Amino acid sequence: MERRRAFDYKAERQAHFSKHVRQDFLLEGRKQKDAERARMEAYRRLCKKEGIHSQRLEEYDKMREEVNTSLNNQMQEINVDENLTHNEKKKRLYNLKRKHAATTVSEVLHKKNKRFNALTKVEEIAHQRQEERERREQERKDRETNKKQKIRERKQKNALLSERTGKGQPVMANRVKSLLDKITK
Numbered sequence: 001m002e003r004r005r006a007f008d009y010k011a012e013r014q015a016h017f018s019k020h021v022r023q024d025f026l027l028e029g030r031k032q033k034d035a036e037r038a039r040m041e042a043y044r045r046l047c048k049k050e051g052i053h054s055q056r057l058e059e060y061d062k063m064r065e066e067v068n069t070s071l072n073n074q075m076q077e078i079n080v081d082e083n084l085t086h087n088e089k090k091k092r093l094y095n096l097k098r099k100h101a102a103t104t105v106s107e108v109l110h111k112k113n114k115r116f117n118a119l120t121k122v123e124e125i126a127h128q129r130q131e132e133r134e135r136r137e138q139e140r141k142d143r144e145t146n147k148k149q150k151i152r153e154r155k156q157k158n159a160l161l162s163e164r165t166g167k168g169q170p171v172m173a174n175r176v177k178s179l180l181d182k183i184t185k
Contacts, residue, residue: 022098029102036104063112064105071100157181 040060047054078084078092160174 026098026101029098033101033104036106059109060105063109067100067103067105067108071096 040057043054044057047057074096075093078089078096081089084092157178160178161170163171163174165171
């Protein structure tokens, strides 16, 4: 049995450790991505077999394309950037690919929806408050107009009831009219 050689220098130990950590991170991300892809393909086959049109699959495919085009655009930007040295470009490309390999499409979707929902929730609350304000304002205006209408009606009724004949007697037609108005209401 052959023993693994001990590292002579601290830098060698650190480099070895870092290399394995990076590889493990990459492999774990790839495993998650492959598992997700296998699940979605199984779901796609099931939907095709059942004849179901799935919105979830459309969103998944659309997001995968967006993520891939985003990765390609970012890689293109790094390659075109003249301010970076060759080693910096290599490092940035490696980190970008590693990050891409480690994030699944469902994680990207979840993050995007989460951000969208938080914003939507705030907008929805603001919209509800605005509607509540408008509703209260409308109710207040309705109360005001109703109050003015009742005051006007009361003044008209009082004017009719205060009319008198030449001898000072109340006008009977006005009394009858006010009683009929009461009955109809």
